[in-house]
Amino acid sequence: MKIPVAKPHVGYYEKKFSKDAIDNGWISSNGKYIEKFEQQLKKKLKAKNCVVCSNGTVALVMALQALGIGRGDEVLVPDVSFTATINSVINVGAKPVISEIDKETWCIDPKKIVNKITKKTKAIICVHLYGNPCEMEELIKIKKKYNLFLIEDAAESFGSKFKKKFTSTIGDIGCISFFGNKTISTGEGGCCVTNNKKFYKKLLLIRNNGIDKKKRYFSHFPGLNFKMTNVQAAIGFAQIKKxxxxxxxxxxxxxxxxxxxxxxxxxxxxxxxxxxxxxxxxxxxxxxxxxxxxxxxxxxxxxxxxxxxxxxxxxxxxxxxxxxxxxxxxxxxxxxxxxxxxxxxxxxxxxxxxxxxxxxxxxxxxxxxxx
Ligand SMILES: Cc1ncc(COP(=O)(O)O)c(C=O)c1O
The missing domain is CATH 3.90.1150.10 (Aspartate Aminotransferase, domain 1)
Structure with a gap:
């Protein structure tokens, strides 16, 4: 038998909760498990808001859109990451600017960022590669000095902490992946984390074709459908307990x-x-x-x-x-x-x-x- 490099763990509660979602007919994005999973995520991460979505790539796109980043803007990304980090920037119409990584942490080197900042630079995406937290204090200093947004690509770092704070809760928006090889999985799945109310509201609109709960079918933003299903959330709800x-x-x-x-x-x-x-x-x-x-x-x-x-x-x-x-x-x-x-x-x-x-x-x- 081959030993795979990664494999999700699917246990009793993953089956029980997802069966419950199916048995009750709630297989799309409505249903109790979305809310339950988001509540658990908030509690675990000690974050104010979590917006689950279809995958980690989409979480990055949603974060960029929520921060108003698009055509004419530049976004700094590290040279080493999964391609979703750079592709998300290109897909919102902005220009990625590749920045060097540190030899020891393997994450974006804060010292190499400053000489790449131009008038067009709007944000930095830092990636907590293989779960290793980036130098967040240095990055926050740069963010403040140059008035930039900081997006944490925490796709690989769910549960990791920088000092006492969970990765994904330190920058403006953090993006998590729940793909099958991650610490917890929903099959495919992702989440945006933010403590900012304005960004949170925007993320909700972006996820749902620009429509909010108050006025059905009335769009406030040209968003898309980035929703997670109730069945996926049921699996996530079981996983987060473990x-x-x-x-x-x-x-x-x-x-x-x-x-x-x-x-x-x-x-x-x-x-x-x-x-x-x-x-x-x-x-x-x-x-x-x-x-x-x-x-x-x-x-x-x-x-x-x-x-x-x-x-x-x-x-x-x-x-x-x-x-x-x-x-x-x-x-x-x-x-x-x-x-x-x-x-x-x-x-x-x-x-x-x-x-x-x-x-x-x-x-x-x-x-x-x-x-
Ligand atoms: C650093 C990084 N960012 C983004 C993603 C995209 O996540 P997903 O595969 O859920 O779309 C991944 C993928 O695993 C990743 O490793």
């Missing part, structure tokens, strides 16, 4: 991998500040002096699925025009060339973790001998 359990398991997986792997002097992890709390999304390593593609193939042969780090945006031809003239590719190329994500999911067994570790160590030893 959040602590999920986080605990992810911590355990991280500990087990760390114990055996980081003692090698060519293996490095993302720098995680002790004052923050990182919920491991996908356990990801940088292995220097190792042919990553060969390692991936070797693990694949041994029925272990892994993943490379996301392609840096600057490497993809469609995004070349968004790379500033003076741009340092060094850090993103370094993590891309040397990075690998290992299986990380709730139902991963201890024997499977051992097998993965052993195979990596064996590969390392073979590589040393053949050099």
């Amino acid at each position: 959040l602590n359990q999920f986080i605990k398991k992810r911590k355990l997986i991280e500990k087990k991998y760390d114990e055996k792997l980081i003692e090698f002097n060519n293996i490095f992890r993302q720098k995680i500040q002790l004052e923050h709390k990182k919920v491991e999304w996908l356990y990801t390593l940088v292995i220097e002096n190792c042919n990553i593609n060969k390692l991936i193939k070797y693990l694949e042969k041994n029925n272990i699925e892994t993943r490379r780090i996301f392609y840096p945006f600057h490497q993809m031809p469609i995004y070349k025009k968004y790379v500033p003239k003076k741009f340092d590719k060094k850090n993103s190329n370094y993590i891309f060339d040397n990075g690998i994500s290992l299986p990380t999911f709730y139902d991963l067994k201890e024997v499977e973790i051992k097998k993965i570790i052993n195979k990596i160590i064996l590969f390392q030893k073979k590589a040393i001998h053949s050099n």
Whole structure:
């Protein structure tokens, strides 16, 4: 049996609640679970408002639209992320400006942002990559000084904290993904988080074709249908109740991998500040002096699925025009060339973790001998 890199956990309550939604006929976006899930999300994140939607990509589009970002505006994005981060900017008609990442945190480097700010810059999207919180204090300082909006792409960081605050609750709007490989999942799904009432009201309109509850079929904004279904929310409602359990398991997986792997002097992890709390999304390593593609193939042969780090945006031809003239590719190329994500999911067994570790160590030893 192959060990996948990620897999959602679907238990008794996920089935019970989604069956309840189906049995009662509430399979579209009306129904009690939407409200229940949003309430739970608010409570867990200690946030004022949560607006669930169809997926994390759409959450980013909704956030940009709620902040009034569109044609003629520029938005700073990190060089390394899933393509939804940059595609959302392009899809609202704005221009993404790609910014360098930090070699150690792998997140957007605040020091490299300032020289890219122009009169057209409206926002920064910071990405808490693999669950690791960005340098939020530095980013907030820049946001205030240059009067910018700050969107947190917290697609991969549900449950992570910067100091005492949950990621997604620190900037103007935070965007979460509930895709099947995330800490909690609704199959497909997403959420916008904001403590700002004005943005919250706008998000509600954007999600529902510009229509509010007061006047049916009367549109106030050319929004689209970005709603989550009641069946998805029922699954989310079951999952969020198990959040602590999920986080605990992810911590355990991280500990087990760390114990055996980081003692090698060519293996490095993302720098995680002790004052923050990182919920491991996908356990990801940088292995220097190792042919990553060969390692991936070797693990694949041994029925272990892994993943490379996301392609840096600057490497993809469609995004070349968004790379500033003076741009340092060094850090993103370094993590891309040397990075690998290992299986990380709730139902991963201890024997499977051992097998993965052993195979990596064996590969390392073979590589040393053949050099
Ligand atoms: C950093 C980042 N942003 C946005 C998204 C988009 O989320 P979704 O797949 O739910 O559309 C993802 C996807 O997983 C992601 O990793």
